[in-house]
Amino acid sequence: MRSGNFKQNVGELIALTDSKSVATWSCLLMVALIGAPMVLDAHLLGLVTVILFTLVGALGLNILMGYTGLVSLGHVxxxxxxxxxxxxxxxxxxxxPLLGFLMAGIVPAIAGVIVGAPSLRLKGIYLAITTMAFAFIINTAILEADFITNGSSGIFLPRPTMFGISFKSDAAFYWLCLFFAVAALAVTLNIRRSRIGRAFMAIRDNDIAAQSMGINLIAYKLLxxxxxxxMTGIAGALFGVYLSFVTVEGFTFHLTIEALAILVVGGLGSALGVVLGTILIVLLPEITGVLLSLTGDAAQEVMATKAFEVRNILYGVIIIGFLRFDPTGLVGIWKDVQRTWVNWPLKY
Known part of the structure; x- marks a missing residue:
């Protein structure tokens, strides 16, 4: 007999959802996303494409910071x-190209072991500084290894063709990014409800207690x-294909700040929060541009000439705002709205 929201068996406890409405809306959303290129213009389709491959990288960072509690400033x-x-x-x-995507994941994964091994005894700001130094080392190494990477000259990238399917058109590349985004989201959700995910969250909450319960801290932190x-490397490959040109200058430290903003704004440790945060952060410059267009020509000129500076200011303001007023992020606000709706007009 079902009693309230309590789970009656292990299957219900580890299920992605036991709500028919959530499953229905998820299917409808998937259908809408698949059909998006048929109704969106080139500009809007480009924005949604950016949201999709940005989501892949943000979900990767969420595994490290949101699930395991390891702060990284070097994910770029x-x-x-x-x-x-x-x-x-x-x-x-x-x-x-399939081998290319495989290498896009394997090369960063090997680097993850290299940077993770000496960082196992570090926490907080010390781990963050170590990972940030790693990012600068990587950039320098790529520039110096010009016999492999073409150095500062960069590498031109065509859109891939796989299994007889060409992804040269914007719509086809959008569907490719959608596939990777859905796969990354599915992997992230399943990791959270697995033994590995529970070990990650135990380490995040209290690593000493986790170790006393038999969790191998070294193995799980490296994992x-x-x-x-x-996952972040796959996002980097999609970003490079989107730009059609790969160079170190295209991957600035600003991308790390953007990823951190996504986690803070969306809600640290939540896959839904990462999705909501990615949508907001990617669309934030567009939303700001529309709002400034209502204030006059002077504001539009500032946005046109100082877009990068304005965007950085917006990221800073929104991060501070969420940390100050609602650290749980957009996913916390969404859950509050759900509870209010379900329990209205009763107080709880």
Missing amino acids: GFLVLGAYGYAVTVGIHGLH AFVMSAF
Whole structure:
């Protein structure tokens, strides 16, 4: 007999959802996303494409920071390694794009082991500084290894063709990004409800208690680095293909700040929060541009000439605002709205 929201068996406890309405709306959303290229213009389709491959990288960072509690300021290093892993494989050596995507994940994963091993005894700001230094080292190494990476000249990348399907058109590339985004989301959700995910969250909450319960801290922290780096590397490859040109200058530290903003705004440790945060952060410059267009020509000129500076200010303001007024992020606000709706007009 079902009693309230309590779970009656293990299957219900680990299920992605036991709500028919959630499953129905998810299917409808998937259908809408698949059909989006048929109704969206080129500009809007480009924005949704950026949201999709940004989501892949943000979900990767969420595994490390949200699930395991390991602070990283150097994830842009994994991003650029993924882009170059794909670019060197496909753009220089002309190998199959599927192998390129595989290398885009494997190369950052190996780097994740390298950077994770000496960082196992570090926490907080010390771990953050270590990972940030790693990102600068990676950029320098790529520039110096010009016999492999073309150095500062960069690598041109065509849109891939796999299994007889060409992804050269914007719509086809959008569907490719949608596939990776859905796969990354499914993997992230299943990791959270698995034994590995529970070990990650135990380490995040109290690593000493987790170790006393038999959790191997070294193994699981390295695994978190590897899984996070692999997913982030795939996002880097998609970003490089989207730009059609891979160079170190295209992967600035600003991307790390953007990823952190996504986690803070969306809600740390929540896959739904990452989705909501990605949508808001990617669309924030567009929303700001529309609002400034209502205030006059002077504001529009500032947005046109100082877009990068304005965007950084907006990221800072929105991060501070959420940390100050609602640290649970958009997913926390959404859950509050759900509770209010379900329990209205009763007080609780």
